[in-house]
Amino acid sequence: EIVMTQSPATLSVSPGERATLSCRASQSLDNNLAWYQQKPGQAPRLLIYGASTRATGIPARFSGSGSGTEFTLTISSLQSEDFAIYYCQQYNNWPPGTFGQGTKLEIK
Amino acid sequence: EEQLVESGGGLVQPGGSLRLSCAASGFTFTNYAMIWVRQGPGKGLEWVSGISYRGDNTYIADSVKGRFTISRDNSRNTLDLQMNSLRAEDTALYYCAKARGGGSVWDAVDLWGHGTMVTVSS
Numbered sequence: 001e002i003v004m005t006q007s008p009a010t011l012s013v014s015p016g017e018r019a020t021l022s023c024r025a026s027q028s029l030d031n032n033l034a035w036y037q038q039k040p041g042q043a044p045r046l047l048i049y050g051a052s053t054r055a056t057g058i059p060a061r062f063s064g065s066g067s068g069t070e071f072t073l074t075i076s077s078l079q080s081e082d083f084a085i086y087y088c089q090q091y092n093n094w095p096p097g098t099f100g101q102g103t104k105l106e107i108k
Numbered sequence: 109e110e111q112l113v114e115s116g117g118g119l120v121q122p123g124g125s126l127r128l129s130c131a132a133s134g135f136t137f138t139n140y141a142m143i144w145v146r147q148g149p150g151k152g153l154e155w156v157s158g159i160s161y162r163g164d165n166t167y168i169a170d171s172v173k174g175r176f177t178i179s180r181d182n183s184r185n186t187l188d189l190q191m192n193s194l195r196a197e198d199t200a201l202y203y204c205a206k207a208r209g210g211g212s213v214w215d216a217v218d219l220w221g222h223g224t225m226v227t228v229s230s
Contacts, residue, residue, distance in 0.1 A: 001170070034216035036153075043203055043220035044153065055208075055218060087153055089216065095169050096213045097143060097155030 002027045002093040006086075006100035012108040013078055021073040021103045023088035028068045032092035035064055035073045038102075039084045047086075048073065075105075083107050110134035110219050112204045117224030124194050128224055130187040130204030135219075137185040138162075141207035143217060144178065144189050146200035146226075156202070157189060158213030167213055172198070194228045201225050 003026040013019045023033065031051035036044040046055040048064035051071055061076045075082055088100040116128040130142070144156040157178040158167045166178050177190040187204055201223040208218040 032214070036217075038153075043222055044217075045220075046208065046216055046218045049208060049216035049218075055216075089153075089155075091214050091216060095155055096158055096167055097145070097217070099153040099155065102152045 001095065002090060002098050004088055004090055004098050004100035006088055006103045008103060009101070010104045010106060012106050014108045015078050015080060017078055017108075019075040019078055019082075019105055021075075021086055021105070023066075023071040023073070023100050025069045025071075025090055027093050029071075029090045029092040031067050032090060033064075033066070033071050034089045034091065035062075036087045036089065037082075037084045038087065044087065078105075080107075110206075112206065112219060112221035114202065114204045114221045114224035117202065117226045119227045119229065120194055121230050122195060122228055124228070125190070125192045126194065126226060128189040128191065128202055128204075128226070130221060132185045132187065132204075132206070135206070138182045139210060141211055141213040141215065142180060142187045143205045143207060143213060144187075145203045145205055145217070145220075146198075147203070147223075148197075148200045151200075154200070158207075159187070160213060161211035165213070191226070194226075196228050199226060199228050 033051045035048040038044040052064045143158040175193045204221040205217040206219040207215040
């Protein structure tokens with residue numbers, strides 16, 4: 001069974017700076033990797049799919065990269081509304097929708 | 109507007125059963141695979157189950173296999189999750205979700221409901 005590992009668990013960044021979040025898979029995913037943002041009391045929101053394609057309505061400051069087993073979500077110039085928990089999810093191997101444990105992005 | 113609305117959650121004793129439902133609107137339900145994802149209190153997201161657009165392929169996570177069953181009614185635009193032999197570790201907010209691209213569960217999720225809470229406790 002595939003395992004998704006996100007790092008770091010918590011990332012402290014100042015508004016206006018860049019944030020880089022990592023996700024590693026225990027098996028190759030090709031590019032079948034998604035990123036989600038979740039704020040307290042809300043459902044997750046799809047940010048990126050296919051490792052690098054922004055979902056509808058997602059600002060250009062969010063970008064995804066990587067393939068195989070190593071993936072990155074980059075948020076350039078952090079806005080106040082970007083502080084949240086971010087999850088990666090693979091949909092290439094069994095089980096179909098394994099999530100990482102999440103990275104909490106907090107204000108420094 | 110695309111929308112998913114879950115119902116059926118509540119408090120149940122260990123060993124008991126619940127049936128969750130999800131009503132879909134604002135999109136062509138019959139074109140999309142559907143998924144259940146849960147989130148325990150203060151925990152991360154866990155994929156639970158998925159069903160293809162026609163309902164002919166279903167997938168269940170190992171953690172709930174043999175206890176949970178997913179189904180859909182394309183004539184009523186509804187998705188269900190029958191949960192039997194519930195355990196304390198099944199306590200979570202259960203989200204109904206829609207696959208992004210179409211009929212396969214092997215896909216990202218682009219629409220989520222607000223969730224329905226299931227609490228398993230004596």
